Amino acid sequence: GTRRWRVERRHDIDAFTPGLLSLYESLNPSEEHKAKQRQLIESLTNSVSKEWPNAQLHLYGSCANSFGNSHSDVDVCLQIDTAAEENIAELLLALAETLRKDDFDNVEAITSARVPIVKIADPGSGLSCDICVNNLFAVANTKLLKDYAQIDEKLLQLAFIVKHWAKLRGVNETYLGTLSSYAYVLMCISFLQQREPKILPCLQAMEPTYTLVVDGTECAYFDQVDQLKDFGAENKESIAELLWAFFHYWAFHHDYRNDVISVRMGNTISKQEKNWTTRVGNDRHLICIEDPFETSHDLGRVVDRQTIRVLREEFERAATILQYDDDPCVALFEPYDYES
Ligand code: ATP
Ligand code: MG
Known part of the structure; x- marks a missing residue:
């Protein structure tokens, strides 16, 4: 429930920022x-x-x-x-x-x-x-992600760490019903668009400077991102705080029943307005992540009754570790053991 969302983050959370940043550095491709x-x-x-x-x-x-x-x-x-x-x-x-x-x-x-x-x-x-x-x-959404990454390095830091966590915890396997890397990056962008103060803008809500028409669909957004370098400067949250808040959001705060996260809108929108309230074919819409350009496409479509439970338990586990563990960076990235 939402009660736990009101939990204050621990006062010493910033102590974990240096460890997380060096992990981020080590994950960059050689x-x-x-x-x-x-x-x-x-x-x-x-x-x-x-x-x-x-x-x-x-x-x-x-x-x-x-x-x-x-x-x-x-x-x-x-x-x-x-x-x-x-x-x-x-x-x-x-x-x-x-x-x-x-x-x-x-x-x-x-x-x-x-x-x-x-x-x-x-x-x-x-x-x-x-x-x-x-x-x-795919070419258009690749450019969109790259342009968001250039606005604020906190996106790269958060997304690298989240992707790393997802791989180790076994929840980055679309063929087994969990989420793609692409979906996790969109979750990170959406999250940073909604911080207070905002860390990322909503490029698709701005005057388009880039347009690619694909199968009759216009992929358009503001891509002059060098003009937005200071966008997130007011927000002083550390990467440890952001990581905690990200997991906390997906563990305890996200309204799985009613909401869709939308990078296109820079906000959450309702399942109702997308007609994603009932199962159609294999699309169960148990966790809804709207593709920024193919807007009828839910990146959560691969998730089923069983894997939604796995995902939510993993989000809770991560949030709880970051809240209470003495050495969260160890437990957080502990490889999931399929045997036990
Ligand atoms: P990794 O480092 O794990 O390979 P990745 O960014 O290459 O991560 P993938 O999930 O392999 O992510 O996807 C590659 C690209 O394919 C994405 O960046 C996106 O452009 C496109 N893509 C992947 N899944 C989808 C999807 N379900 N719908 C639309 N495009 C997708
Ligand atoms: Mg890939």
Whole structure:
């Protein structure tokens, strides 16, 4: 209930900021990792341009949105002019064939996913890579995340730590019914948009300076973010306070029954107005995170009755550890033990 939301954060919470900041620093991708990524992208470009000379290769996801760490894969989107009759599945199968010939490892076309992809591994670097075709929403939302990251470093700090926590606690697995990295970053942006004083603005509510039209949907927002460098300066909360408040919000304060978090609106909106109150197909809407551009898409759709419980227990566990534990950084990131 909301009663516990009124719990005062512990007076010594700031003591954990230096430890969290050095964790953040250590999670940043190494130069070696970045060099491997560049090498993979280069060999991929060579391979693709032989077959499709006009194809454009865009990076998306965490190798381009600045939220990547040394374990992140490489996400690539190919923009290819296709004859209308050629469908994406055929194109992906042809792409897989080409890449197999060029000696990439573990080449696999997954054509039935919501976003169909080819998965490959790079024999040189060992990195894995997901390739999608003509999915410009991913290109647009990657740029949006990157632009938010440039406004205030607290977003990068919070999101790196939350992603790290989610991986270790086993709640970053969409195929098992928990949330994607992308969803966690949106949760962090939304949270910082709602601090008092605000740490992030709502770029989609400002005069658009960037527009990309994807399948008839306009992805538009203010992208001159160098003008917003001081936006969050009034807010003096430390990263330890913010992390505690983030988990506390998702553990005890978020209204799971009625609310949707919306980076697009910079606020929560109601399930009612989105018609997300009843289950349709597999969309249960038990935790609602609106995609900023594909607004009919709920990033929480993968969560079911059982995993919503797991998620909420993990949020509570994290909030409680940050509130009461003597050495929270140890317990917080303790790997989840599937055996017990
Ligand atoms: P990681 O470091 O874990 O690889 P990531 O930022 O690459 O993190 P992913 O969850 O792998 O995150 O997603 C990669 C990209 O794919 C996202 O940045 C986003 O552009 C797009 N994406 C992922 N999931 C969705 C989704 N459910 N709906 C729309 N776009 C998505
Ligand atoms: Mg990725």
